[in-house]
Amino acid sequence: MIDAEYVLPLRWDDDDDDADADGALSELAAYLQVLSALIDVTVVDGSAPAAFARHASAFPAAVRHLPVEPRPGRNGKVAGVMTGVRASRHERIVLGDDDVRYDASALATVVDLLGVADVVTPQNFFAPLPWHARWDTARILLNRALAHDYPGTLALRRSALPEEGYDGDVLFENLELIRTVRAAGGTHLAADDCLVARRPPSAAHFLRQRVRQAYDSFAQPGRLAAELLILPVVLVLAVRAPRWLPALGAVAVAAAEAGRRRGDGVRHGGRRTRRAFPATSALWAPLWLLERGVCAWIAVGLRLRGGVRYSDGRLAHAGNSLRALRARYQ
Structure with a gap:
């Protein structure tokens, strides 16, 4: 067994008895069965009572199944994460969304890397790849080309996170957790060549998330400014110099391809990045950039109206800056 805890925050309020829901629950339970043979597993379940009971019956006996402890903040996932962190039986913790699927090699790798960093982010890739997953893979590749991607999973040392946890009133909670660890004196390692599958x-659901994902960029003002420029640049070129639009698209494809080839080795996790990201993935980059250019402006409009919809309310704040967090913890 790996000396670590796997914490899965879960909330399936729309879980019912239809075939799709039953299939998703069975697939998740099968994953947890395999996982629990490798590592201690805790599922923190914020689902409605009927769904919570169904999950308890479906999950393997080796999986610890806990309700969410009440916590200030409107982002329910933060409460689920902090419940799992505080209940952890180990110092080293792997957090994974319900769509994340580790294999044994990647799981061992992220835990081992906690020997050199306090929080580790591996690289997600979609498997399987329907059209909308290919579309969103372009985002992953462009993120890799410019810096690194933020996955639906990370590993951390429990002692590196302040006792009070991290802000529960932000939308981009993964980035908030990483910044909180760094602000408290911890270190972050982006293991871009440790590849972890993610179910699309x-x-x-993909279509519903377009504007909400764009709203995350308010936590990264430089990125937001660049995204807000996309639409005006495309419109100006379309009117004044349309012959340059193909060149602009080619630049986007080239950048995505550079992200696809980045870290193309087997140092972490045993899978080459170009096998995880098919050769056609970069071709979707112009479409994704155009989408983000439109959605960024919609996100600005939502910010003026009080924030993006989340659960039964709105969240206005995408995340705290590293500078603000350092002022709080140091």
Whole structure:
């Protein structure tokens, strides 16, 4: 057994008895069965009572299944994460969303890397790859080209996170957790060549997330400014110099391809990045950039109206700056 805890925050309020929900629950339970043979597993479940009971019956006996402890803040996932962190039986913790699927090699790798850093972010890739997952893979590749991607999973040392945890009123909670650890004196390692599979959402869920993901950029003002420039630049070129639009698209594809080839080795996790990201992935980059250019402006409009919808309310704040957090913890 790996000397660490796997914490999965879960909330399936729409879990019912239809075939899709039953299939998703069975698939998750099968994953947890394999995982619990490798590592101690805790599922922190914020689902409605009927769904919570169904999950308890479906999950393997080796999986610890806990309710969410009440915590200030409107981002329910933060409460789930902090419940799991505080209940952890180990110093080293792997956090994974319900769509994340580790294999044994990647799991051992992220835990081992906690020997050199306090928080480790591996690289997600979608498997399988329906059209909308290919579209969103372009985002991953462009992030890799410019810096690094923020996955739906990370590993951390429990002692590196302040006792009070991290802000529960922000939208981009993964980035907030990483920044909080860094602000408190910890170190972050982006293991871009440690590849962890992620199940894609439904196409309908993907479409609902477009503006919400764009809103995350308020936590990264430089990125937001660049995204807000996309639409004006495209419109100006379309009117005044349309012959340059193909060149602009080619630059986007080239940048995505550079992200695809980055870290193309087997140092972490045993899988080459170009096998995880098919050769056609970079071709979706112009479409993703155009989408983000439109959604960034919609996100600005939502900010003026009080924030993006989250659960049964709105969240206005995407995340705290590292400078603000350092002033709080140092």
